[in-house]
Amino acid sequence: MPRTHDDTWDLASSVGATATMVAAGRALATKDPRKLIDDPFADPLVRAVGVDFFVKMIDGELDLSTIPNASPARVQAMIDGMAVRTKFFDDYFSDAMDTGIRQAVILASGLDARAYRLRWPAQTVVYEIDQPQVIDFKTTTLADFGAESTAQRRTVRIDLRADWPTALREAGFDAAAPTAWLAEGLLIYLPPEAQDRLFDNITALSVPGSTIATEYVPGIRDFDADRVREMSAPLREQGVDIDMASLVYAGERNHVVEYLRGNGWDASGISREELFRLHDLEVPVIEEDDDPLGEIIFVSGTLSG
Numbered sequence: 135m136p137r138t139h140d141d142t143w144d145l146a147s148s149v150g151a152t153a154t155m156v157a158a159g160r161a162l163a164t165k166d167p168r169k170l171i172d173d174p175f176a177d178p179l180v181r182a183v184g185v186d187f188f189v190k191m192i193d194g195e196l197d198l199s200t201i202p203n204a205s206p207a208r209v210q211a212m213i214d215g216m217a218v219r220t221k222f223f224d225d226y227f228s229d230a231m232d233t234g235i236r237q238a239v240i241l242a243s244g245l246d247a248r249a250y251r252l253r254w255p256a257q258t259v260v261y262e263i264d265q266p267q268v269i270d271f272k273t274t275t276l277a278d279f280g281a282e283s284t285a286q287r288r289t290v291r292i293d294l295r296a297d298w299p300t301a302l303r304e305a306g307f308d309a310a311a312p313t314a315w316l317a318e319g320l321l322i323y324l325p326p327e328a329q330d331r332l333f334d335n336i337t338a339l340s341v342p343g344s345t346i347a348t349e350y351v352p353g354i355r356d357f358d359a360d361r362v363r364e365m366s367a368p369l370r371e372q373g374v375d376i377d378m379a380s381l382v383y384a385g386e387r388n389h390v391v392e393y394l395r396g397n398g399w400d401a402s403g404i405s406r407e408e409l410f411r412l413h414d415l416e417v418p419v420i421e422e423d424d425d426p427l428g429e430i431i432f433v434s435g436t437l438s439g
């Protein structure tokens with residue numbers, strides 16, 4: 135179904151299902167013997183959402199022969215990709231807290247359980263922003279598990295295309311304190327102008343010393359929707375409500391690092407390939423034809439004074 139300006143979802147549908155997909159990746163990366171990351175909540179959260187395909191995925195019970203381009207090597211590359219991504223942003227928060235920041239905002243938090251699993255310094259407040267059904271599901275499910283947050287967790291149930299800065303302030307956000315911002319796995323689901331607005335809003339809410347982290351996909355410019363639709367058809371036949379071709383906003387958009395620099399952020403990027411090398415993981419050889427989004431650049435930066 136095509137996107138609309140006010141579309142909504144839960145964790146089994148549309149953009150929401152992508153949160154379950156990446157949580158399944160974290161669940162598998164957590165089981166990986168190399169132990170680059172540890173997200174003990176990913177597995178039970180994916181089971182609680184209950185999409186059969188993702189449950190089979192974390193149980194290693196998928197019939198790869200029914201999924202296009204899904205060789206064991208590609209599955210391992212996906213798991214390793216989630217591992218380096220999660221580690222990059224876990225380390226980002228740890229470094230930000232080391233600078234004395236005690237306020238974090240996780241935009242598009244999905245099934246991110248950092249507010250329950252990272253060791254936050256005392257008094258740290260972590261805000262999570264996502265659509266209401268997504269926020270409510272995670273809050274209720276983790277409470278049912280008896281999980282306790284490791285920071286003061288405050289939720290903001292709102293669409294990021296609406297006036298989220300006002301909702302964030304109403305939840306107690308202190309714009310005078312430095313903030314560690316995270317927008318992980320979000321930008322491709324926002325139209326280009328909404329991406330710019332997101333960074334404009336973040337900048338307006340940030341004092342010098344605040345930090346930001348995100349990732350971007352240069353290949354979004356040439357994203358071939360028809361090819362992706364063709365590739366993901368077998369997944370939909372297996373009940374996965376993720377049609378990336380219609381979820382993603384393709385075409386020209388501002389370069390994230392340059393845009394942030396233009397807004398006063400001392401930002402830089404590192405490619406996923408470099409992260410694989412940094413963590414001694416085998417760099418996957420992926421044909422462009424098999425991976426329409428291609429390379430991912432992980433970005434972090436600090437707002438200059």
Ligand SMILES: C[S@@+](CC[C@H](N)C(=O)[O-])C[C@H]1O[C@@H](n2cnc3c(N)ncnc32)[C@H](O)[C@@H]1O
Nearest residue numbers: 152153242243244264265293294295318319323
């Ligand atoms: C790929 S998931 C990433 C979730 C989480 N950041 C992670 O990495 O595990 C995309 C998330 O973006 C959220 N999202 C996308 N567009 C949004 C919007 N306009 N408003 C609120 N949330 C949005 C979805 O609900 C979903 O949780």
